[in-house]
Amino acid sequence: MxxxxxxxxxxxxxxxxxxxxxxxxxxxxxxxxxxxxxxxxxxxxxxxxxxxxxxxxxxxxxxxxxxxxxxxxxxxxxxxxxxxxxxxxxxxxxxxxxxxxxxxxxxxxxxxxxxxxxxxxxxxxxxxxxxxxxxxxxxxxxxxxxxxxxxxxxxRPLFYNQGLFDDAGIEAPTSWAELAEAAEKLKDNGVRTPFALPLGPEEAQAEALMWLLSGGGGWTDATDRYAVDSDANIKTFDWLKKNLVGKGLTGPVAPGKLNRKAAFAAFTNGEVGMLNGHPSLLQEAAKKGVKVGQVPLPGVEGPPKAAMxxxxxxxxxxxxxxxxxxxxxxxxxxxxxxxxxxxxxxxxxxxxxxxxxxxxxxxxxxxxxxxxxxxxxSQLPPVGKTSWAKVSENVKQNIGKAVTPAGRPADVLGSIGRVATAAESAE
Known part of the structure; x- marks a missing residue:
């Protein structure tokens, strides 16, 4: 041996x-x-x-x-x-x-x-x-x-404002359908941002990956090659656009212009019903009297296979x-x-x-x-690729376009995917 x-x-x-x-x-x-x-x-x-x-x-x-x-x-x-x-x-x-x-x-x-x-x-x-x-x-x-x-x-599990959930009479979601339903009830109850979706340039590559994993996809495939525009990934962003963004459940700031820092601040101010959270957010929320509930980000029909x-x-x-x-x-x-x-x-x-x-x-x-x-x-971003820095920056600048009114997820993911594949070939 x-x-x-x-x-x-x-x-x-x-x-x-x-x-x-x-x-x-x-x-x-x-x-x-x-x-x-x-x-x-x-x-x-x-x-x-x-x-x-x-x-x-x-x-x-x-x-x-x-x-x-x-x-x-x-x-x-x-x-x-x-x-x-x-x-x-x-x-x-x-x-x-x-x-x-x-x-x-x-x-x-x-x-x-x-x-x-x-x-x-x-x-x-x-x-x-x-x-x-x-x-x-x-x-x-x-x-x-x-x-x-x-x-x-x-x-990054799903964080929710326990007080807002209690006021709206809802439980923590366990599937995408339940998440969308909870967001609808929060909106009906006067919550300004039922679900904060920060796809702005600060950390869009991470927010996107959380959703891709919950939809059964990811930035790479089983062979560790980029698969940005896989069918699973396109379906995930189609769902986000149709069921959250398109129904006005992601708040007054367009996801592509919303950064994580601003989303976290709004959550600690009691203005956000749900978001994908970071451990450090717990202390800040507690300081402002926001009681936080935590569950894994739901998958399409239940718990996803992997979290980010x-x-x-x-x-x-x-x-x-x-x-x-x-x-x-x-x-x-x-x-x-x-x-x-x-x-x-x-x-x-x-x-x-x-x-x-x-x-x-x-x-x-x-x-x-x-x-x-x-x-x-958990599954981490493909940080072992020398191309990831370039691909990540491209995601940060462009992924938010996939959920705009005129955006088509297949086109946006396809464009990012072509750049990723070319960068991978140059490694």
Whole structure:
């Protein structure tokens, strides 16, 4: 049996052990330790604090202090950047031949394709690598090798305003027909936006994917080739146009001009009956006294086969040659306590089997359990394709046209699909 096959077999066995709580907490000690003299690692990380505070900085400062105490030969310098800037700044650093040792950002595929990154198996111990949730491992692969290490994740269930539902005498929907019926009743009861459908350029690619999955489609097919204008996808957008948008159930702003941020703000102000939500929305809604109900986004006739998952990534760059030291640090990052601390503080989901199991049982994380339930079977956007950035931008700019009065979903999806196929061929 060759080494690659043996490693995959061991990873599978270790993942099963992790699911049973049998894996030991890893500290990064041992063969990946910092035994090559004093080394300073540079880490660039994204800021997750929604309130302008310093919780992300404090998290990394505390983690680094604990790590350095265990690894006296390794120092870690951390730079925290806003999500508006972090991907661009790392790109500029790499282009200037000043790559960081570690980056925690939104995408990895271009760097993997360029040969800039260490593979996961070059950095992580086998138990740590095997502990990642399966959909996140697959999404972190470029050409069947994992380079993107999932840092935090989320899923997007259907959120509804419990007070508005109670006032209208309706229950949480379990199918598309029930969802449309609930939206009609909300409208009749004076709700300004029965269903917020943000297909504007901020995050339309994600909102669209949630609906495509609930309709049995997706951006790609079973062979991981783009299938943007599949029959299932066209039927999904035909339904949205006819049954939600066309009946005036998506509010006063056209979906193609509605961004997620504005939709979330309207929801926390009590103006929206339903939308596809994000874990961070729970805290904001609670602050304004909005009681939130959560269920999986319904499928055509019941629960869909898969929900959408989202992950942010952390990766190790080769340029400075600090493989062992980067590995030691990342093994430490993925200990249960560190994974749970960051995910819990930011209303996000842990990326490992063992940390997810702990979150499911800890009462302080009860609000996140509906998200946890769907994550293991979730489907992520095709972030392992170098073409995805271009395709995603095309979706953001154009998918909203599919539900305009003059729009034809088959034409809009067909146009996006042709660009996607051409970009895929150029990879």
């Amino acid at each position: 060759d080494e690659a096959v043996e490693r995959r077999r061991f990873l599978g066995l270790t993942a099963a052990a992790a699911a049973l709580g049998l894996t030991a907490t890893m500290t990064g000690c041992g063969s990946l330790g910092g035994d090559s003299g004093d080394v300073t690692l540079r880490l660039v990380a994204a800021d997750y604090d929604l309130t302008g505070g310093d919780t992300t900085k404090k998290y990394w400062n505390d983690l680094v202090a604990a790590f350095e105490a265990q690894h006296p030969g390794i120092k870690v310098e951390v730079s925290i950047e806003s999500w508006d800037d972090v991907d661009r700044k790392v790109s500029e650093m790499v282009e200037a031949d000043k790559a960081p040792d570690i980056a925690q950002i939104g995408a990895y595929a271009d760097y993997a394709a360029a040969g800039d990154l260490y593979a996961a198996e070059e950095l992580l111990t086998i138990p740590v690598q095997a502990n990642f949730l399966a959909p996140l491992v697959e999404a972190g692969e470029y050409k069947r090798t994992q380079y993107g290490l999932p840092f935090v994740a989320s899923t 998952g989202v992950a942010d990534w952390i990766m190790g760059f080769k340029q400075n040659g600090h493989r062992k030291e980067i590995g030691a640090f990342l093994n430490f990052v993925f200990t249960d306590d560190n994974v749970l601390k960051f995910a819990g503080d930011n209303d996000l989901l842990p990326v490992t089997v063992s940390a997810s199991s702990r979150m499911e049982t800890e009462p302080e994380h009860a609000d996140l359990r509906v998200f946890l339930k769907t994550l293991p079977d």
